[in-house]
Amino acid sequence: MFIRLLRYIKGVVRFSLSGGFIERFLNLCTRAGVPVWDTVRSKTGVTACTTAAGYKRLRPIAKKTGVRMRLIEKGGMPFTRFRYRKRIGLLVGALLFALFLGGMSRFIWNVEIEGAETIKEEYLLDNLRKVGVYEGAYIGSIDTLNAENQMMLLTPQLSWIAINLHASSATVEIKERQMAPELIDKKSPCNVVAARTGQIKYMEVYEGQPMLKVGDTVQEGEIIVSSYIEGTQIKERGYFTHARAKVIAEFQEDVRIAVPLREELRTPTGEVVRKRSLHLFGLDIPLHLTGAPKSPSERETETGSPKLFGVKIPLQITTDTYRLVEVHTATLSEAQAREQALEQLNQYESDFSSIGTIASKTASGRLEGEEYVVDAQFLLQQDIARQKEIDVVEEPSAQPPAQSGETKQ
Structure with a gap:
């Protein structure tokens, strides 16, 4: 070589x-x-x-x-x-280009993030911009140690970060914090409350004091099983426990499904129009003279960054591809609309069956103007027991504070 x-x-x-x-x-x-x-x-x-x-x-x-x-x-x-001895412009252009590359080497051309798994890269880039690390930033003005400390304050999901500057690139290495799941301590006082309104059909209390019984109607958020256990003897005092229960409630739910008789269809014509634009240091420069096509179309956007000698240049080229379509209206018969509505109703039943039981169902369908409408009434059964932690402020008295005191969200 x-x-x-x-x-x-x-x-x-x-x-x-x-x-x-x-x-x-x-x-x-x-x-x-x-x-x-x-x-x-x-x-x-x-x-x-x-x-x-x-x-x-x-x-x-x-x-x-x-x-x-x-x-x-x-x-x-x-x-x-x-051959080019008389073309002074080429020499001047080459010198200016060399000066441009020399000057631009003092700016960040590319910011790369390594180690991001659950945190969105856009969120990290936005925070990095706030601490002064972004495409187009002057390298001499960046204090990496200070930027790392600010990023730790701005991004609580991080447990470690390192910002490395190499030539005109910034490599940000991160390690995500292992966030502990929000669990209720099994030793802390906890009530069992209703997740929704309904009538109790079945109840199993594993721990705690039942406040309602089978056949009672319960409102959403109401206490079903209290964590306060009353004393059984005169000298014995009550205490708080971690209430647990299974509560099957029955409730009604109305479902309405409407299917339009006229449906808009979009058929590709095969004609494709591409519009490109340049994104450089926060500026969008269109590389076309006309705007988006006025005809109906489906748009696809693709963004890429070119490389020079293996280094990503601090510009992005965005290509908007417009695929022209013909729009026409298809008319459904009453039978076809009814079939689509029933398919949606069956999908609702299938989804609910994974979390509960359908006790009964009534449904009716009819034409309403330009729509076929199905109204259905379901009688559903589901476990509505939800645990809700409470704060114990005072010593338990004869009356359980859990029923009247403020609960912790």
């Missing part, structure tokens, strides 16, 4: 030799220090390569040995420089 680069800098000339004393010609080239390589013999003579400066030194040697030389091809920096 180095030899090829060196030859490109010096320039490469391929030439042919014929007639005269070719072997003597090559020997004299070696004595004179003229580099010659890739020597290949052919039916008409010999082809070889040398540098641009060496080719000028071959003319006297060829004349001395009676060899005829002919240029085949040439290339490399000297010939390119000669």
Whole structure:
């Protein structure tokens, strides 16, 4: 690789030799220090390569040995420089580009996050921007230690973070905090309350003092089993426990499903329109002269960042693809609309069956204007027992404070 680069800098000339004393010609080239390589013999003579400066030194040697030389091809920096010697703009552009790259190397071109699993990358990038680490930020103004401390305060989900600056890239390594699940301590006082309104059909109390019985109607949030256990003797005092129970309640739920008789269908025409825009350091620069197509279409957006020498450039190219469609209306018959409504009703029953029992169901369907409507009334049964932790402020008295005191959310 180095030899090829060196030859490109010096320039490469391929030439042919014929007639005269070719072997003597090559020997004299070696004595004179003229580099010659890739020597290949052919039916008409010999082809070889040398540098641009060496080719000028071959003319006297060829004349001395009676060899005829002919240029085949040439290339490399000297010939390119000669070809564009009068185009000053190219030289100025190259210098400006070099200055641009040198200046931009003092700014962050790319921010990469490693270790994020459950935390959204957009959320982390937003917090990093608040502490001064973002695409386009001046590297000299970034205090990585201070930025790490601020990120720990802004992002409680983190247990560790390291911000590393490499050239014009910022690599942010994080470790997420293992958040403990919100569980109720089994030793703490806890009431059993109703998750919804209904009539109690079945109840099993494992621990605690029942406040209601089978057949009673219970309101959402009402205590079913109290954590306070009253004393059984005159001298024995009451105490609090962790109430547990299973409470099956029955309740009614009304479901309404409406299926329109006219349905809008969108059929692709096959025509595709693409619009591109450039996002550079927070600025959006459109690369098109016209806006989105006025015809009905389905839009897809794709964003990518190009790389230069393996380094991501601090710009993003967003491509919006519009697939044109034809919109027309399909009309359903009453039977087709009824079938779709019943399918949705069956899906509701299937979903509820995984968490409860359907005791009974009545349903009726009818046309209402441009819709087919199904009204259904369900009698459902479900375990409505929910544990709710309480605060015990005072010593338990003859009356249970859990029933009248404030509960902890």
